[in-house]
Amino acid sequence: MKRASAMYRxxxxxxxxxxxxxxxxxxAVPVFARQTGEACESCHVSFPELTPFGRMFKLNGFTxxxxxxxPFAAMAQDGFTWVNKNHDDQGNPVTPNTGxxxxxAASIFLGGKVTDNIGxxxxxxxxxxxxxxxxxxxxxxxxxxxxxxxVVGRYVGTxxxxxxxxxxxxxxxxxxxxxxxxxxxxxxxxxxxxxxAPTPAASSLIDGGLAQQAVGLGGYAFWHKMIYSExxxxxxxxxxxSFLRAGQDPAGLDGYNPYWRLAFNHEWGASSLMIGTFGTIxxxxxxxxxxxxxxxxxxxxxxxxxxQYITNPHTxxxxxxxxxxxxxxxxxxxxxxxxxxxGAGPTPLNAVDHLLTLKLKGTYYYLRKYGGTLAYxxxxxDADAGLYGPAxxxxxxxxxxxxxxxxxxxxxxxxxxxxxxxxxxxYSKFNGASSNYDGAGRNASDNNTLFLNVxxxx
Amino acid sequence: MRTNPYQFTPHIGQWPVTGGLHQGMxxxxxxxxxxxxxxxxLLPHAARASESANGVDAAAAQIAGQVCSNCHGPxxxxxxxxxxxLAGQQEQYLAAQIRAFKAKTRSDPEAHDYMWGMATLVSEPxxxxxxxxxxxxxxxxxxxxxxxxxxxxxxLFEQGIPERGVVACASCHGAGAEGSVxxxxLAGQxxxxxxxxxxxxxxxxxxxxxxxxxIKNLKPDEMKAVxxxxxxx
Numbered sequence: 001m002k003r004a005s006a007m008y009r010x011x012x013x014x015x016x017x018x019x020x021x022x023x024x025x026x027x028a029v030p031v032f033a034r035q036t037g038e039a040c041e042s043c044h045v046s047f048p049e050l051t052p053f054g055r056m057f058k059l060n061g062f063t064x065x066x067x068x069x070x071p072f073a074a075m076a077q078d079g080f081t082w083v084n085k086n087h088d089d090q091g092n093p094v095t096p097n098t099g100x101x102x103x104x105a106a107s108i109f110l111g112g113k114v115t116d117n118i119g120x121x122x123x124x125x126x127x128x129x130x131x132x133x134x135x136x137x138x139x140x141x142x143x144x145x146x147x148x149x150x151v152v153g154r155y156v157g158t159x160x161x162x163x164x165x166x167x168x169x170x171x172x173x174x175x176x177x178x179x180x181x182x183x184x185x186x187x188x189x190x191x192x193x194x195x196x197a198p199t200p201a202a203s204s205l206i207d208g209g210l211a212q213q214a215v216g217l218g219g220y221a222f223w224h225k226m227i228y229s230e231x232x233x234x235x236x237x238x239x240x241x242s243f244l245r246a247g248q249d250p251a252g253l254d255g256y257n258p259y260w261r262l263a264f265n266h267e268w269g270a271s272s273l274m275i276g277t278f279g280t281i282x283x284x285x286x287x288x289x290x291x292x293x294x295x296x297x298x299x300x301x302x303x304x305x306x307x308q309y310i311t312n313p314h315t316x317x318x319x320x321x322x323x324x325x326x327x328x329x330x331x332x333x334x335x336x337x338x339x340x341x342x343g344a345g346p347t348p349l350n351a352v353d354h355l356l357t358l359k360l361k362g363t364y365y366y367l368r369k370y371g372g373t374l375a376y377x378x379x380x381x382d383a384d385a386g387l388y389g390p391a392x393x394x395x396x397x398x399x400x401x402x403x404x405x406x407x408x409x410x411x412x413x414x415x416x417x418x419x420x421x422x423x424x425x426x427y428s429k430f431n432g433a434s435s436n437y438d439g440a441g442r443n444a445s446d447n448n449t450l451f452l453n454v455x456x457x458x
Numbered sequence: 459m460r461t462n463p464y465q466f467t468p469h470i471g472q473w474p475v476t477g478g479l480h481q482g483m484x485x486x487x488x489x490x491x492x493x494x495x496x497x498x499x500l501l502p503h504a505a506r507a508s509e510s511a512n513g514v515d516a517a518a519a520q521i522a523g524q525v526c527s528n529c530h531g532p533x534x535x536x537x538x539x540x541x542x543x544l545a546g547q548q549e550q551y552l553a554a555q556i557r558a559f560k561a562k563t564r565s566d567p568e569a570h571d572y573m574w575g576m577a578t579l580v581s582e583p584x585x586x587x588x589x590x591x592x593x594x595x596x597x598x599x600x601x602x603x604x605x606x607x608x609x610x611x612x613x614l615f616e617q618g619i620p621e622r623g624v625v626a627c628a629s630c631h632g633a634g635a636e637g638s639v640x641x642x643x644l645a646g647q648x649x650x651x652x653x654x655x656x657x658x659x660x661x662x663x664x665x666x667x668x669x670x671x672x673i674k675n676l677k678p679d680e681m682k683a684v685x686x687x688x689x690x691x
Binding site (some may be wrong): 033036037038039041042052053056057058065076154156157158162164267268269270308311312429 | 514519520525527528529532533537538539540559560568571572573574575576578579650655
């Protein structure tokens with residue numbers, strides 16, 4: 001009965017939102033749509049994946065169009081999550097709030113044009129599924145989310161050569177949030193993931209590890225829509241920059257850590273292709289609260305490629321990303337060997353570990369309304385019992401970070417402000433094995449997750 | 459897998475630090491200010507349209523290069539067939555279309571999704587200047603296609619289909635499809651764009667009473683043939 005009434009309430013909320021949207025005009029970061037007067041689909045294949053015009057809009061600093069008096073937009077997500085085997089070997093639930101409608105998150109966007117040369121966007125997110133220290137109950141938690149502020153210029157020659165330079169500065173709080181291709185981690189697939197579902201233990205630092213905890217200031221240039229280059233330095237989000245990580249703990253970055261990006265872009269007919277590389281070298285305090293200690297060094301190097309074919313009514317897009325990470329535990333390893341790990345830092349049993357992550361994804365949309373996506377992901381790396389030890393659900397019985405799986409997603413966009421999504425994530429290997437991977441009898445497929453999500457923005 | 463853009467993604471093992479302004483803050487601040495100043499110093503290159511000494515035509519060239527070119531390509535030769543090529547288009551036709559976007563009287567879905575917003579801020583003198591700018595650009599080269607369809611399209615373009623009341627396109631759009639006054643240039647236009655326009659006019663999503671009368675019985679393969687012929691010109 002309780003469940004039925006919750007479903008009913010959820011249904012009414014969705015209906016109410018639809019009624020509001022049906023009377024307005026808005027789009028994907030909807031404040032941008034109001035600013036440009038354009039439909040969401042002019043910039044997005046499906047939020048947040050950008051079209052060629054969306055990339056230009058972002059690189060131009062979100063400055064096209066008319067400055068809005070009320071530069072706000074809002075977004076909400078509601079979902080059902082089912083985990084294949086949602087209890088551990090002790091019978092405790094693995095993911096809270098499964099099998100029933102659960103309001104997962106809501107965001108407020110502040111964004112758009114400030115002047116012809118200054119623009120940006122800032123997102124504040126209320127996460128309604130933040131897990132408490134008990135690991136079972138959840139609570140609401142508000143914090144800053146992706147933020148990207150820009151100062152830009154553009155030079156276009158009016159002679160026959162039509163020289164075209166876009167150049168700018170970006171101040172942001174998540175490595176790769178400034179990038180315009182959806183192969184980079186901040187805006188990569190999956191665009192929406194089930195809250196608190198089990199995920200593999202290992203991922204490289206650039207793959208979300210510093211999101212909203214670091215502050216980056218970078219410069220970029222895009223020449224003839226062909227060559228994109230960028231150099232950004234990341235530092236700890238504190239002092240006057242702490243507003244960029246409000247509600248989040250700062251990452252233990254030491255000094256200024258370089259990030260580079262080079263991408264070759266080519267557009268022909270309805271197609272566009274990008275082949276690129278990005279990477280970073282990060283010096284990280286093992287325990288971010290102890291800043292007098294030596295640091296570990298993470299070197300991430302990635303290759304990425306994106307292809308898009310956009311016509312009416314067919315749209316096909318594909319992304320591939322390969323990230324190699326070298327984890328040089330020059331601080332943590334000696335400390336661990338000496339028997340005294342540094343604070344809450346890692347306790348590796350190897351001086352150096354590696355991770356290799358591959359992500360592939362292909363999406364088809366018909367009329368930008370009915371969509372399907374297939375994705376494959378795999379992470380392999382050095383076994384290290386100090387990092388990946390046996391533990392129920394989250395651990396590894398053979399000390400391996402290796403995981404592999406796929407995602408199948410169906411999308412329906414009835415109106416441009418609402419997206420319904422059915423997503424299935426399947427694992428063939430999880431933290432090193434397919435069966436009994438955690439040493440407590442759990443199989444990789446026990447973590448398979450079905451996720452039904454309603455996304456609405458206005 | 460921690461790639462959900464809607465949710466913060468805490469990195470396990472990171473803890474807050476108490477204390478005041480970090481000593482390392484200053485270089486970042488200085489660097490920020492310095493880069494801001496450098497950028498602002500470079501901005502005159504991206505000349506303010508309205509302040510240009512060369513008047514509205516120079517301003518139109520800047521707007522075309524910095525805004526319109528994002529979809530319509532440099533000098534109006536677009537790459538994606540979703541967006542029409544504007545180079546060499548008839549001046550009066552262009553001005554009439556921009557006015558129709560601004561007044562929201564051209565209401566096919568693409569006009570609504572892309573152009574209504576873009577045209578909102580374009581002033582009356584700027585509409586004429588943009589039309590002059592694109593009309594004076596060199597049209598892009600034709601794009602080859604299927605020879606049999608091109609041949610069929612050529613026949614339709616030059617002869618029409620008299621038994622079904624389809625007037626020869628050439629009679630208004632010119633023998634070389636170069637257009638005239640309010641009849642648009644069609645030569646070298648993207649075939650996908652032309653087919654889409656024929657569809658929206660046929661379905662009366664784009665208001666064009668004369669064209670609607672002529673093409674209301676045109677079949678999809680005929681649209682494709684004539685569009686492919688025109689694209690190749």
